[in-house]
Amino acid sequence: MLRKTLILAVIAATGLAGCVPAPSxxxxxxxxxxxxGCHGTDARGGxxxxxTLLSTRNGGSFPMTAVLDQIDGYAQGQPGRARTMPPMGDLMTGPLVRVDTGAGVTRPVPEKIVALSAYLRGVQR
Ligand code: HEC
Structure with a gap:
């Protein structure tokens, strides 16, 4: 079951799914x-x-790479970023999966962050 969820998450993350997947x-x-706690239980802000408006603000397509950068970057505690979101190091635990970020370029991303990104993609309105 976990494996199936992950596969769906990766498919969602790479945009291979033909339709919008159910939130992971x-x-x-x-x-x-x-x-x-900060973005609201319905992700509508706090x-x-x-x-839920990331796609709308990006001309209608979900900005997967930017979302991965935002979450992955904070999770890694990269220097030079606005430090308004806390470091989320526990998201870095667990296996890595390769995510296609376009043009055949893949990068390893912790599976929790991939699942999270798939969830956010699914709640866009
Ligand atoms: C302590 C409060 C806090 C927590 C916890 C937090 N965020 Fe944020 N988040 C913010 C603030 C404030 C901003 C806007 C400023 C910034 O980018 O740091 C933001 C910005 C973002 C953005 C960019 C939004 C945009 O309009 O471009 C994304 C994506 C995001 N957060 C995702 C997440 C995810 C996913 C988590 C959980 C892993 C998370 N945040 C946890 C406070 C938080």
Whole structure:
């Protein structure tokens, strides 16, 4: 079951799915635990911005690479970023999966972050 969820998450993350996938359940759990406090239980904003309008603000397509950069970057505690989101190092635990970021370029991303990104993609309105 976990493996199936991950495969769906990777498909969603790489844009291979022909239609919008249902929000990833494992991604939802990560969101509730790590993000909902600031971005709202429905992801519609709070201390942090509304995360259901990322596609709308990006001309209608989900900005997967930017979202991965945002979450992965914070999780890694990269220097030079606005430090308004806390480092989320526990998202870095667990296996890595390769995500196609376009033009055949892949990068390794922790599977929790891939699932989270798939969840966010699914809640766009
Ligand atoms: C302590 C509060 C806080 C937590 C926890 C938090 N965020 Fe944020 N988030 C913010 C704030 C404030 C911003 C806007 C400023 C910035 O980019 O740092 C933001 C920005 C973002 C953005 C960019 C939004 C845009 O409009 O471009 C994304 C994506 C995001 N957060 C995702 C997440 C995810 C996913 C989690 C959980 C892993 C998370 N955040 C946890 C406060 C938080």
């Amino acid at each position: 359940q494992s991604g939802r759990a990560v969101f509730d635990a790590s993000c909902a 201390v942090g911005p509304d995360l």
